[in-house]
Amino acid sequence: MCDMTGEGGLTELRRGVLGPCVLALLELRPRFGLELVRDLAAADGLLTSDGTVYPLLNRLRDAGLVTSEWRDDEGERARRYYSITEAGRQSLTAFPAQRLGGQAHPEPGRRA
Numbered sequence: 001m002c003d004m005t006g007e008g009g010l011t012e013l014r015r016g017v018l019g020p021c022v023l024a025l026l027e028l029r030p031r032f033g034l035e036l037v038r039d040l041a042a043a044d045g046l047l048t049s050d051g052t053v054y055p056l057l058n059r060l061r062d063a064g065l066v067t068s069e070w071r072d073d074e075g076e077r078a079r080r081y082y083s084i085t086e087a088g089r090q091s092l093t094a095f096p097a098q099r100l101g102g103q104a105h106p107e108p109g110r111r112a
Contacts, residue, residue: 017046018040018046018047018052018053018056019056019059019060019065020091020092020095021040021043021046022036022040022053022056022057022060022066023060023065023066023084023088023089023091023092023095024092025039025040026066026082026083026084026088027084027088027089027092030081030082030083031081031082032071032079032080032081032082033053033054033057033079033080033082034079036053036057036082037050037053040053057082060082060088061082063087064085064087064088065084065085065087065088065091066082066083066084066085066088067082067083067085068080068081068082068083069081069083
């Protein structure tokens with residue numbers, strides 16, 4: 001088991017859950033990048049830099065987990081909106097099992 005008590009461990013933990021958090025937000029509705037940054041920043045300690053979200057979105061898009069499209073809504077500037085794909089939904093569904101070593105729900109009294 002790895003030690004998550006130091007700053008490096010916390011960074012690794014954030015890195016491991018940030019992608020699924022983005023997918024979970026996109027599962028609710030499509031969002032633009034800055035909106036994702038704000039939502040993630042509202043979750044205390046989850047987002048430490050705006051610069052982590054956009055490269056992550058590119059990786060998720062390259063992996064086929066999200067799509068993006070430019071929208072130019074009346075009265076607003078053009079924004080790139082991101083949406084979750086079916087592959088992204090499957091990845092999100094598999095996330096708890098991956099984190100718990102293939103066990104979707106840990107046994108009571110047992111630490112994952």
